[in-house]
Amino acid sequence: MKWVTYETGHGDGVGVVADGNIHALEPGAALIELVGRGHDGLRAAGEWALKRPHEVVPLGAARLRAPIPRPTSMRDCLCYLDHMRNCLRVQGDGTLDDVWYEIPALYFANHTSVVGPYDDVSISPGSGWFDVELEIAAVIGQGGADLTPAQAQDRVIGYTIYADWSARDLQLLESRLKIGQAKGKDGATTLGPWLVTPDELEPYLLDGKLALSVEAAVNGEVFGSGRTDSADWSFGEVISYASRGVRLRPGDVFGSGTIPTCCLLEHFRITDVSAFRGWLKDGDVVTLRVDGLGETRQTVRASAPPHPLAKRPNPNAKPTRRVNSAPAALPYTKGLHQISAKDWAWVLPDGGYGLSNAGLVTGVGASLLVDTLWDLPMTTEMLDAMRPITDAHPITHAVLTHSNGDHVNGNQLLADSVRILAAQGTADEMHHDLPPELLVGLRVADLGPVLTPFVRERFGDFDFTGITVRHPDETFDKERTLDIGGREVRLLNLGPAHTDADTVIHLPDTGVLYAGDLLFIGCTPIVWSGPISNWIAACDTMISLDAPVVVPGHGPITDPDGIRTVRAYLTHILEQADAAHAKGLSFKEAAATVDLADYAKWLDAERVVVNIYQRYRELDPASPAMPQLALMAMMAEWHAARGHA
Incomplete structure (x- = not known):
């Protein structure tokens, strides 16, 4: 039935x-x-x-609810060890500890958050890695304690589809507490559409096991499939284990754990993010189908952000003091600085990872924004600070200097009427850059004893949730001239250098130059694309503009001498890398032994690893490309080796 x-x-x-x-x-x-x-x-x-x-x-x-809307209790098990192996491979090794083969895994789920088979499901507040797991559930009829596996199997009164909605980023964060599941697994659980009695499923028995084909899809695209008879632990065994010294009661629910491949996490690879379809977002329709048990179909909905909690002071934390000591043309303080009668710069000390600068160019009744910031709260703060100016001179255009997220992730906060421009190379690269949802996980994931603290120190204070990357409306190749309220604004793509395309914005009437990430002042440049010689040539072009005021992508406002300093660093790295290559050193050896001279005092000096790597690739074009995360790990090792644990 x-x-x-x-x-x-x-x-x-x-x-x-x-x-x-x-x-x-x-x-x-x-x-x-x-x-x-x-x-x-x-x-x-x-x-x-x-x-x-x-x-x-x-x-x-009829509007179906869960067959049992409020179970007596709910335990989720892990009957399929391949699911766990696949999840572990996301961070590297998929080997299970011996204990997984000794006892079945289970935990108590939230039996008060059960939803029906066609109900909307809200994303767990604060989560950017929202996932679903396709399972089946066994429901207890007459209870009992200290049951044998055979007795436990006989207590199963019926089966239903079980969808475990999971906030993977919260789960990763909470795993560091080492006390079990919490808010990452505290959201919705779907049961339905019906409870099917065991006799109804006898046609699906194969060698005494239920062999039900399953399929999971998002927006009609199947991402996982399998069969229920691939379990390593049977329902009888896990229910028997759960009943040790405990009386099970009618209406207790046991989830099987995810049928392998039937959750998004199993398909995620940090080393190949571009192949991943993405986590669940507002409006996604998730369909789960199981032979004999029917089909659920649910729409994912956004939720309000969580109420923030203040961090507690950590008495064991090592104090960190980062100071950007580069000369500054204006006071190097956070906020909006007027740099000419008509131009402003938004500055974020100390200029390190994600602490980027932006700009505002005003004309008569119009203005142009140069870049947005790395997350939505930061961009909101900047736009609010600019509002006294933009109320009189509304933003009509925005220019993206390059594709990195710390210059584009806030684009969605601009009005639909704002025309966003970028070089074609920037527009192309934005489709392949690190997605914000990856950064969500990097902040909380266990990436090993060296990379974990390195990443958390640099990314831990940013909020990457809720970001939907807005792409440019218009593109250009090398040059473009705009009229912003009667002012001439010149866009010059001087890349590839830092990235595949690097645009600077020059204002002939005031002489102001917004240089984007072609300039890092007091902090170390990083060559994601190169060639380095082209970046040096870009410096020469910027110097030739003779701009009295230069706004870098990172660091304090400067002048042509700041450009010359960056040029000198790039020349030094080129010479160091070429000399090491001529000696037959590997790029890792070259990075480990590089003489940075006075540049060692610049913030984030570990970026030299990437810079030497890029130069070696220029010298040996056939050498394989390394994933960005692998390069980040090498930077962390370089940083730690110099006593910056």
Whole structure:
């Protein structure tokens, strides 16, 4: 039999599905009470409903709830060890500890957050890595304690689809507490569409196991499939284990754990993010299908941000003091600085990772924004600070200097009327740059004893949730001239250098130059694309503009001498790398032994690893490219080796 719980307008109704209709019992019946009668009692109730239904409701006209809307308790198990192996491979090694082969894994899930098979599901507040796991569930009929596996299997009164909605980033963060699951697994759990009795599923038995084909899809695209008979631990075994010294009760629910490949996490690879379809977002429709158990179909919905909690001081934390000591043309303080009669710079000390600068160019009744920032709160703060100016001179255009997230992630906060421009190379690269959701996970993931603290120190204070990258509306190749409220604004793409395209914005009337990440002042440049010689040539072009005021992508506002300093660093690295290559050193050896001279005092000196790597690739074009995360790990090792643990 297939049992359902459905809305009647005056409470829940319960009935048996037959011939496309629900044959309902009298009002007041509850499936959680009926399952306690055992197999025979539940069968008798179903036969009564079929013979003398209180009402007959077309199945398609009913709004189904979870078969048991409020289970007595709910445990999620891990019957499929391949699922766990696949999850572990996301961070590297997929080897399981011996204990996984000794006892079954399970934890208590939130039995008060059960939703029906077609209900919307809200993203866990604060999560950017929202996922779903396709499982099946066994429901306990008559309970018992200290059951053998055979007895435990006999206590299963029926099966249903079980969807475990998971906030992977919260789960990663909370795993560091080492006390079990918490808010990462505290959101919705779907049960439905019906509870199917074991005798109904006998055609699917294969060698004594339920062999149900399953399939999971997002927006019609299948991302996982498998069969339920691939389990390493049976329901009988995990229920027996759970019953040790504990009395199981009617309506207790046991999830099977994810059927391998049927969650997004198993398909995520930090080393190949571009191949990943992405985490669940507002509006995604998730469909889960299981032979004999039916299909669920649910829409994912955004949720309000969580109320923030202040961090507690860590008495064991080592104090960090980063000071950008580069000469500054204006006071190097956070906020909006007027740099000419018509131009402003938004400055974020100390200029390190994600602490980028932006700009505002005003004309008569219009203005142009140079870049947004790395997260939405930072960009909101900047735009709010600019509002006294932009109320009189509304932003009509925005120019992206390059593709990195710390210059584009806030684009979505601009009005739809704002035309966003970028070089074609920037527009292309934005489709392949590190997605914000990866940064969400990097902040909380365990990446090993060296890379973990390195990443958390640099990325831990940013909020990468809620970002939807808005791409340029218009592109250009090498040059473009705009009229912003009667002012000439020149856009010059001087890349590839830092990235595949690097645009500077020059204002002939005031002489101001916004240099983007072609300039890092007091902090170390990083060559993601190169060639380095082209970056040096870009410096020469910027110097030739003779701009009295230069706004770098990172660091304090400067002048042509600041450009010359960056040029000198790049020349020094070129010479050091070429000399090491001529000696036959590997690029790792070259990075380990490089003489940075006075440049060692610049912030984030570990970026020399990437810079030497790029020069070696220029010298040996056939050498394989390394993933960005691998380069980050090498920077962390270089940093730690010099006593910056």
